[in-house]
Structure formats: structure tokens, C-alpha cells
Amino acid sequence: MADPMRVRATENGGVVDVKILMKHDMETGQRKDASGKTIPAWHIQTVIAQCKGKEVFHANFGPAVSKDPFLNFKFKGGAKGDKVTVTWVDNRGDKRTDEATIS
């Protein structure tokens, strides 16, 4: 099971600022191990953030996104106490969903 991510959502003047820190190796598929074999790519492909059932952000990642990806975005329409749900899916079909309450 994948490690939990850290999600922080803060509302200020009608705009919700969401910061996400995911825990993932983000293997590029370019590196080789000690015996010279290529380490297969293993990275997050999609990240979807929802608030009140509406998709507020959708990111597609290639392997060139840094290890333990960080993501920051802002959206309108969220209020304090609402929940932001973030889900990522990697190229092996592994997924992880976490939630944060807007403060």
C-alpha cells in the first residue's frame, strides 16, 4: 500500500490554496541498477482533486516530475469546513486517496 500524502487546504478571500505532497519514488525508467539493467519506470500518472463532488484540478505527470511530488494550486468555490479529496494513480495501477478539510 502506498504511503499517505499530505494535503493542506486553506481558504483566504474566497480562494482555496491547496498544497499536496505525495510520497512516491517516481522512477524515470532511465536509470540503471548495479548490474546494468534498466530500472523500469514507475511514476504517478494522474492526480485528481475534488471538492464537493466537482473536479477542481487534474494533473498528468510524466516521469520527469520530482520524487515525492509537490503540487500547489488554487481554486474558487470552496469554504472553510469543506473537504478536498485528492487521488493519484500510478502507471502500475496503484492508487491512493487522501482528504483534507479546508481551514
Place this chain on the structure above:
Amino acid sequence: MNITRREMLRVSAVVSLMAAAGLIGEAQAAEWNKAAFEGKSVNDVIKALGGGAPEKSGSIAFNAPDIAENGAVVPVAVTSNLPDTEQIAILVEKNPNTLAADFVIPTGTEPFVSTRVKMGQTSVVHAAVKAGGKWYVASKEIKVTLGGCGG
């Protein structure tokens, strides 16, 4: 050993069930644009994302360092001041695959994104923005003193 094998079987059963039910599979495959992520040049990628030659724009604020000490973690932030921004993409010209990440901006979401990318070597980095059906681009060279794709 036995447990892991059983777990494995269970997981693969669930996955194949989901695929059969259409929960994963084609729809998701289409969403993650493989052609775009395999593109080797800026024009390839924009074409794969469904655009023509991008136009240079001064209305895109592209915030990134001039020199990145560690190519494995290069912070980039893009703010678009173009009306009707629908999509933001970050492209690193000299990486093995140009497209690093692509963001869809639904209505109500600010045309802003900040993340961290890997860079193999010093390269020009482009922030491409799709606004009103057209692609615009802002570019910046980032010098890397230590590569992020070596091994």
C-alpha cells in the same frame, strides 16, 4: 510467501474485474496522453496535445530559478494571465521526453500551478498554456549544475 501470493492473486482479480467493468482501461488510458509524454520536441508535444505551433506570450508568468543546483528537484511555478486558460504544460527541452507534466484547469480554478520537476541537464524550459483553444508559450533557460537523471 504463501500470503503474498494470495494477496497478489486477490489484487490481480480485483484489477481485472475493474478492467472488465470499464472502471479502468480505455478511458483512463486516453486521459493520460501517452503520445504527448513520449514526444521528443516542443512541437511534437503540443501537436500531441492537440495544438498547432505555440505563440510566444508575455502574459504567462513563469517562475523558476536561473540556476538549479540539483537537477532532481527544480521548483517551477506558472501563472497565466490569459483569459480562458484551460491547460498548462511544463516542457523541458533537453530531457529524454520533453513533457514533464500537464495540468487541466477547470472553470473556477485559478490558472496557476506550482510543482517540482527533474532536469537531466541545463535546458530551456517552456511553460505552455492553452487559452481559448490556442497554445501560448513562455520560455526560460535553467542552468543545472548537477543532473537529475543520472544513475
